[in-house]
Amino acid sequence: MKIIKSIKKMQQLANNVRKHDKTIGFVPTMGCLHEGHLSLVKQAKLDTDITVMSVFVNPAQFGPKEDFKKYPRNFKKDCYLAKKSGVDVVFYPSENLMYPKGFQTYIEVVNLSKYLCGKSRPGHFKGVATVVTKLFNIVKPDIAYFGQKDAQQARIIRQMASDLNMDLKIKTMPIVRERNGLAMSSRNAYLSPTQRKDALVLKNALQKAKDMINSDEIDVGKIKKQICHIINSVPSLKIDYVSVVNADTLEDIEIIKGRVLMALAVKIGRTRLIDNVIVKR
C-alpha cells in the first residue's frame, strides 16, 4: 500500500492509472476508520481496479466552536486497517497543502444545505463540498463512495457532482451499525460506556417510527412526536433536530409519501450524533 502526501504525485498516479484504462475507486475519510469506512473500501474493491482512500481532517467543515482540534486522529491505526482491507493508495495531505495561504474558493450547494444539519452547522456543507471537489480533482475517481449515515452529505455531493458535470459516479452505501444497533461513527470514540448505552435510543426511535409507518401511520406530526418522546425519555440526550423530509429535496413533508428520509441529530454531553433511515411508500 502506497502512502502519498503530495497533491502533484497523487494526480500523476491517477493520470497514470487512467491512461492504462484502469478505474479508480475513491473513499474520502477523515480517518479514525471504522467498519462503515471499510464497507466503502469493500465496495470500491468490487467495482474498480485501484482503491484510493484519503485521510484528511478538513478544517473547512468544522464551525469555530466545533471539535476540529479534538477530532480523533490515529493515522498509524488507519493505515493498518486500510492495508488490511485492501486499499491500494492512502492520500494523506497536510492542512497547509490543502489550504495554502490565500485560499479563498468555496463551493455551495445552496438549497440542500439549508435543512437538517445545515441549520445547526452553518458553513459545514460548504466546507464539505469544497474539500470533496478538491479531492476529486486530485484523486480523479471513476466512482466515489459515501456512507448513508451522513445522508445529507451524500445527497449534497450527488447534487454537486451532477450540477458541476463531474465525470464520475457517486455511490452511497448503507449505514453500518454496531451489533447493538448504534450507527458507526468516528465520534462514538467520545462516548463513555453509559453514553453509548443511552445513544441506542436514536436507533430505537427511528425503528419505532418505521414500525408506525409499516402500520400505515402517514401523519408526519404524530411520527415526529413519537420519535421526540422516545429520545426525551433519556435525560442525558438533547435533541438538535428530528426531521421527516422528502429524501430528494430534503424539504419538510406532512404526509409520508414516496422516498422519505427520517433523520435526527442529538447531543449526548458534548458529543453530537446523527442517525437516519429511508422509507419508501
Place this chain on the structure above:
Amino acid sequence: MKIIKSIKKMQQLANNVRKHDKTIGFVPTMGCLHEGHLSLVKQAKLDTDITVMSVFVNPAQFGPKEDFKKYPRNFKKDCYLAKKSGVDVVFYPSENLMYPKGFQTYIEVVNLSKYLCGKSRPGHFKGVATVVTKLFNIVKPDIAYFGQKDAQQARIIRQMASDLNMDLKIKTMPIVRERNGLAMSSRNAYLSPTQRKDALVLKNALQKAKDMINSDEIDVGKIKKQICHIINSVPSLKIDYVSVVNADTLEDIEIIKGRVLMALAVKIGRTRLIDNVIVKR
C-alpha cells in the same frame, strides 16, 4: 470541425483524446467571436493537439438588469470563424442542459471577487467561476485560454483552478485591439459610430497613466485623477470605476510598486466597456 451539443458526448471525446496521449486546448467563449477570441485559438493550436472552443452565453453571470437577452449571438458566423482559425471542436450546449431544473451549485472566489467589476456586478464572478468549472469538467482541457481584457476574470479563474487543484494550466493572452486602439469586445457591436470614437478615450487615458508612470509618477491618487479627468472630458462617458491595484491581490494601492493593474469600466449610453493595462515597477 465537429459541433457537439451533448455534455456526455463532449466528455467522451475528451476522454478519448486524453487516452491517446493527446492534449486539449480550450477556449471558452460567449460567441460573437472577434480577433481577441481568435488569438486564444491561435495560441491553443500552437500549444496543444486538439482545440476545443465553447460557445455559451452564460445566464448565471448576468445580473437581472444586465444585457443577457440582447447579448449579441451569431452562431453561424462563429462557426465560420472558428473553422477558419482551426478550431477542432465547438461545444455548443443549450441553457437547459447546462442549468437543468433544480440546479443549485455555485463557486465563489471570495476575496478577488470583491473588487473592480465585482463591486458593480454582484454575483457576476460567481456565475463565471461556476460555468468555467462546469466547462472544465466537460471539456477536460490541459490548457485553458483567457483574454487579459477581462483581467479580473483571468485572475479569478487562475485562483480557482489553483485552490480547487484543477489539473490544468491557465494561460492569459494579451488584449487584442482594433487598429485605433479600442480593446476588442463582443459588446463593441452595441456602439454607434460616434460612440466608437468616444470609446477611444479609455485606451488614451490608460496610455497617459502609463506615460506618467514611465516619467516616475508613483502617486496613485494623481494618476487616477488624471485618468478620470481625461474620461470625463468626453460628455457621453460615465465612469463606473477607475482602479489602480495590486495585480495579484486586486487590492487598492497608494504607490506604484511591483505588478500594478490599472483597470477601468465606463458606460457609453447603455453599453458598459472595460479596459486595462498592467505595469511593472
